[in-house]
Amino acid sequence: MRRSRKLRKEVIFVLIVIAGIFISNITISAYKEISKIKAYQMSVDGKVWFVVQDKLALENIIETYKSSYLKDIKENAEQVVAKFDQDIQITEVRVEKDTLISLEEAQIKITAIEKEATIYTVVSGDSFWAIAKKHDIPLATIINLNPNLDPELIFVGTKIVFEPKDPVLDVVVSFQTTMLEDIPYDTEYIKDASLYSGSRVVVKKGQEGSKEVTYGMSIRNGYVSETIVLKELEKVAPVGSVIRVGTMRTLSKTSNSNFGVVSGQLSSNYGWRNDPISGIRKFHNGLDIASNYGTPIYSYTNGTVSEAGWDNTKGYYVMIQHNGGIKTIYLHMSKVLVSKGQSVKVGQKIGQVGSTGYSTGSHLHFSVMKNGSYLNPWDYL
Ligand SMILES: [Zn+2]
Numbered sequence: 001m002r003r004s005r006k007l008r009k010e011v012i013f014v015l016i017v018i019a020g021i022f023i024s025n026i027t028i029s030a031y032k033e034i035s036k037i038k039a040y041q042m043s044v045d046g047k048v049w050f051v052v053q054d055k056l057a058l059e060n061i062i063e064t065y066k067s068s069y070l071k072d073i074k075e076n077a078e079q080v081v082a083k084f085d086q087d088i089q090i091t092e093v094r095v096e097k098d099t100l101i102s103l104e105e106a107q108i109k110i111t112a113i114e115k116e117a118t119i120y121t122v123v124s125g126d127s128f129w130a131i132a133k134k135h136d137i138p139l140a141t142i143i144n145l146n147p148n149l150d151p152e153l154i155f156v157g158t159k160i161v162f163e164p165k166d167p168v169l170d171v172v173v174s175f176q177t178t179m180l181e182d183i184p185y186d187t188e189y190i191k192d193a194s195l196y197s198g199s200r201v202v203v204k205k206g207q208e209g210s211k212e213v214t215y216g217m218s219i220r221n222g223y224v225s226e227t228i229v230l231k232e233l234e235k236v237a238p239v240g241s242v243i244r245v246g247t248m249r250t251l252s253k254t255s256n257s258n259f260g261v262v263s264g265q266l267s268s269n270y271g272w273r274n275d276p277i278s279g280i281r282k283f284h285n286g287l288d289i290a291s292n293y294g295t296p297i298y299s300y301t302n303g304t305v306s307e308a309g310w311d312n313t314k315g316y317y318v319m320i321q322h323n324g325g326i327k328t329i330y331l332h333m334s335k336v337l338v339s340k341g342q343s344v345k346v347g348q349k350i351g352q353v354g355s356t357g358y359s360t361g362s363h364l365h366f367s368v369m370k371n372g373s374y375l376n377p378w379d380y381l
Pocket residue numbers: 268284286287288365366
């Protein structure tokens with residue numbers, strides 16, 4: 001009996017101890033629960049990044065980082081929206097105080113750079129075009145990544161962005177911007193057989209028009225990633241130009257031994273020279289092309305023979321009147337093959353090289369005149 005009472009006492013003691021442990025456990029967990037505080041957890045794409053205590057300060061850090069990409073956006077930009085590429089969630093949680101991070105740490109995580117920009121430094125002989133080709137990067141990409149560089153003005157040492165920096169949190173700013181741009185004018189070309197081939201006469205001057213172009217732009221992490229035209233509005237219509245283009249074929253110099261009108265070697269140029277016979281310095285109004293006696297001489301272009309015959313100084317000579325007031329003159333021939341009033345075609349044989357008149361050897365003297373003045377034959381041959 002005594003024994004059983006003692007046993008009962010022991011059982012009660014054990015029960016009390018067990019109950020005590022049980023109750024203290026509840027107390028600890030209750031205490032732990034009480035020690036937890038209200039905080040805010042930032043998750044990126046569903047992954048928890050960190051927890052801070054001050055929600056407003058966290059939102060402020062995120063907003064400030066996002067807004068830093070707005071500072072270079074033009075003032076006249078419209079519908080400006082800055083968005084993160086990633087899904088950022090801030091949720092209220094209860095955590096123990098020691099799991100919180102400071103706002104400074106939070107800011108470092110939010111503004112972290114995953115990969116720094118790839119920069120190229122210009123070396124001697126580089127151009128945008130050559131750099132793009134050498135590094136296999138589209139020229140448009142280089143231009144987009146370096147909006148402040150003038151492709152015509154790069155120097156040794158100029159830094160060119162090849163690949164933009166890649167932050168951990170990507171910010172895309174989209175906006176619309178409207179700009180006034182030129183509208184180029186069209187040119188109508190009219191063939192004109194009264195003008196030498198290669199010559200052009202502006203009949204009507206063209207005038208660029210203008211238009212308002214609205215672009216939709218996307219700037220990713222500070223660099224243009226997309227540009228699309230949303231709207232175009234013509235303000236001033238362009239005025240087309242009209243140009244007459246000569247089609248009259250002429251002969252021309254094809255080599256140092258073929259001057260079109262004759263073949264041979266240049267023996268005296270157009271301009272001032274010492275006269276080979278008198279020794280007096282005087283103006284030479286044409287080209288002397290030394291050539292074998294009897295070499296054919298051809299008409300510079302279509303025209304009408306205005307003079308053909310003999311002169312003591314010119315020897316046997318031909319003058320041909322062409323369209324546009326141009327006259328060509330051929331002197332010192334051995335033989336004249338056309339007569340005054342005859343019309344001639346471009347390249348038609350009109351005579352042969354000789355040394356008649358005031359001449360020191362077998363050659364063709366060729367001159368070009370317009371309205372009574374001598375012109376530089378090189379402008380025509
Ligand atoms: Zn001459």
